[in-house]
Amino acid sequence: MKAIEQVFRSAGVAGWLHVADVDGDGEVALGADEPVVLASVFKVPLLLELHRQADRGLLDLAAPVPLPAGARTPGGTGLSAMLDEVTMSLRDLAYLMIAVSDNTAADAVLAHVGIDGVNALLDDLGLAETRVVHDCRDLFAGMLADTGAGDLTALAEACADPAMTARLAALAPARTNRSTPREMTRLLGMVWRDEAASPASCAAVRRLMGLQVWPHRLASGFPFDDVAVSGKTGTLPTVRNEVGVVEYPDGGRYAVAVFTRSWSTAQNQPRADAAVGAAARIAIDHLRAHI
């Protein structure tokens, strides 16, 4: 797909993409089997495992979880940015973890579900290249250690230096939460076809991914009121990812996984964000034109 490569190139990123028809064999692949850094995209298998454990009666989604004021995981959104103690149900934490990528909420959910539980889910679904090895807190601790930065602001400034960015284990797939574009679209396809868990649980996962607020990546490629876009972003220095499903009013639905690394270390690169949506749009248009 030359057009997709062109989009990535002109946005100043390297990109790995897999787009698959949820209900058919059509696919568009660009480095689809390469290992990629998930960043916050790991919250999708975590969300699914939360619901699978609820399906099995291992936990209660409505159970209240107290979150003390002093023990927040770093992050710029949701509970990570809030100051006071709250008590929230597991499923509402799951909402914050997906809708605004709340790291504190994600770690609280992961503490209940367990890393082993998430990896067992991935084994069950046959997603051997997808692994979760740490929570958000450990991921940040690793980046602080790698750069010698004291806090999030210092870390952001340190990561403006390409040499510093190169040191981050969090940007090496083998040393962090990882997957491949193809395994991510397989996971989404199973969720959208009600194969990954009970139909009610799959529906809950779909609902939360549809409530994600970010309009700048995948959704930006589909500026159409009648097209539904559900997704989950993943962001780290130079990393801009999103996986999701795009649903057309004629019933066509397409699982999308786009992972990018920018050449520049600048944090604000709207064109790089938009390239995720533009590449997905080209791939989906291709699938819809060549049925």
Place this chain on the structure above:
Amino acid sequence: MDIVRHLACFVAVAEELHFGDAAARLGMAQPPLSQRVRRLESELGVRLFDRSSRRVALTDAGRLLLPEAREIVARVERLPDLLAGTGGGGAATVRAGVPGDVGPAVLAALFAGFRAEHPGVRLVPAAMGTAAQVTALLDGTLDVGLVHHPVTIAGLGFGPVLVRHPGVRLAAGDELASWSAVHLADLAGRELVLVPREAEPGLHDETLAACRRNGFVPARIHPAADEGFALGLVLSGTAVAFGPPAETPGTVWRPLAGAPLAWRSSTAWRGEPGPHVTAFAALAVRVLREDAGMTDDGATPARRVAPRPATGFLA
């Protein structure tokens, strides 16, 4: 007095604003024409013209009378057509105008269908744009038409308004041809073939307005009344064109995503439609629905909106 003949004289003078020219048009001498207009004025008790040595002008009363007089004269002229065929005389005739963009298959269904349903009525079709049809309907040289909206002319009656959503025709080599649907904004920078404004003023202006609203400002507009000319421009890659699905080698047709263009059409006639006009209009609506895939205006399903948090209410 024969009020209809007097009204015909009044109409001629009102349209020419010159007694000599009006008399020539009517094939009569000027003095009897002037006399008839004076007799009409005394019959009605109003002055219809201000006459000076240099020019003739309508009075307010004359302006008021003119459309009514035209209607009466035209209706009386139509009487023989209406009654023909009922008493064994000549065949009744329906003069029907249709725009050139309707397409041969639809025209065939329309003409053949009318002939099958009304074998005693002679159908005289004429290819003409909306503007020409409106003029012809108003002056009585056309009985029924198929017009593109918007048409805002008093005195015409319209059948149900039907709508179709045109797609875009591209050269087969156009890079957009590999996409399943094209957004108007994707056409940015391209040239556009469009029906001439003189022929279809309403459709022309509404189409261009919708293009601009959706991010397509054509680099150049080629007016093309002729289908072959438009096709040539598309085939050569010079311009793109809007229209119904069409399979022509060397071109591809793609729907416009979101159906941003809505072309509305209806049948039209002047005043009270006669039975043959009604029959033709009903058939035309049926054919447009069944053969041209048009739907009732307003019956198009409401656009679905898939809510997104970032673009919803109060976000």
